[in-house]
Amino acid sequence: MGKIQLTAVRKSFGEVDVIPGIDLTIENGEFVVFVGPSGCGKSTLLRLIAGLEDTTSGVIDIDGKDATNLPPARRGLAMVFQSYALYPHMTVRKNIAFPLKMAGMDQAEQDKRVERAAKVLNLTSYLDRRPGQLSGGQRQRVAIGRAIVREPSAFLFDEPLSNLDAALRVGMRQEISELHQSLKTTMIYVTHDQVEAMTMADKIVVLNAGRIEQVGAPLELYNFPCNLFVAGFIGSPKMNLIEGAEAAKHKAHTIGIRPEHITVGDGPWEGVVGLSEHLGSDSFLKVSVEGIGTLTVRAPGEVHARHGDRVRLAPAGKIHRFDATGLAI
């Protein structure tokens, strides 16, 4: 069980409305990612669900029961913090057992559950160490271990991978995804990294200035962004947004073309290469096209274009159209 429903949830700090009002339903077993630029209120929203912040108004239902005013411990949720928040003076074993001890579980059952969690997370040989003696990835796993032993109805992750290096992040991303596959528990995951959002989520919630811009499956957001913000936020490198005469040809105020949907070679647009980055698998070009502006182009493989070269470009893929208010047409 782990269905979470937010109804008109509002949060303000003094005069500032951080979250002006959100309605959202998270189904049981879903992996939901809150994504948005920093300061968009995604962490605050997570803390509201956790109960670490009080809502200003609105209702939070967990498993059909009103949990708006329940203390965090009684909501049946477990949280993994950005800093891991391990207890430095306790061994890994005691860290993981802490929520069980607080629940007054007997020692034998505690040991059994800790051993089981440690096995799942490959922590068995580290159980008697302290957090200070572990690497970043291991600490992360301890934090997750402390969350899973309670068998919560939902997991909350607050940017859990942002303190890890790039290689470890990819590994932990897969581990968390696998954990979700095996536990089938609801997970809510906050990140500003759209790669994490795209790869892990069943459902992405794009937030901006405390509002939900769009909710949908990763590819839905990629293929059908409902407004300019989502169009610009999802996808890397960012979608090219073109206004003016070129947009008017498509009967829109703004048109958007993803860098991977532009081909180099022949085409209607001619421009000068400003910057070319060669990653081996892809080449990123920044091309200044007269009358349109600078376009980012992602070409597969090696493209032999250098700074100052003239190239011709053609759109080859979906052209997203937006009206003057920024909504998709």
Added chain:
Amino acid sequence: MSTHSSRLAARLMVAPSVALLLIWMIVPLAMTLYYSFRFYRLLSPDRTGWVGFNNYLWFMNAPDFWLALFNTLTLVGGVLIITVILGTLIALLIDQPVKGQGLLRILIIAPFFVMPPVAASIWENLFMHPQNGLFSAVSRGFGAQPILFLEDYPMLSVIGIVSWEWLPFATLILLTALQSLSSEQLEAAEMDGASAFSRFRYIILPHMTRAITVVILIQTIFLLGIFGEIYTTTQGGPGSASTTLPYMIFKQAIVAKDIGRAAAGGIIAVILANIVAYFLMRGLGRNLDS
């Protein structure tokens, strides 16, 4: 910066201050040690000579010696217990966000800026005085006899006064320790179902052990030498009830004008301080390693 010549230069440059500190410490200690084996009374300065361990034997056989030793340890222990426990509680209290927090903290730290004889005088005359004191007024208000603090409970009174002076120090150190605890740890504990008491017992208190150790070590050093408060209030009395080792040495040196025996007492106090320091470091020293 760790070539052979740079290490040599570093040693040469700290050498003068190390030498100065060493002389500063060693000269008074050596002189005390020297006098402790000499016959040296200011009232008969002509009679001098070596007396072996007689000064020490006299001091340790003095009727007040064991009482003074006990009183010294009671004073240190009592003040430590009161300041650490109350200091922790007050630190927890003023760590909460309230209006006028800055002013509140200054008020709480204020007693530390009052010099010991003044603090003792304030307590003696404004609080504990049998006629004019606040406590006697309260007692009379309830129709009871005023308590004669300095006569009936001299040691407890001195412990109370000294605790009042040192409470701000303990509170301040413990407060900074409290503020360095990451709020995410407390939130994690809250999510883990820990009650307010469990959070204190399992998260806050272990986090503060190092600060508590520092408070105990520093305060012990200063409390072993407490003198001004006793001199101002009880004068070691009634009888010898509140005589501590430093006060006994003072009486021997200044009242009896017997430098030799006072010096022997001083050396005994140094040895006592080192014994206390040894056991403290053995018991608490590991808390200081991170």
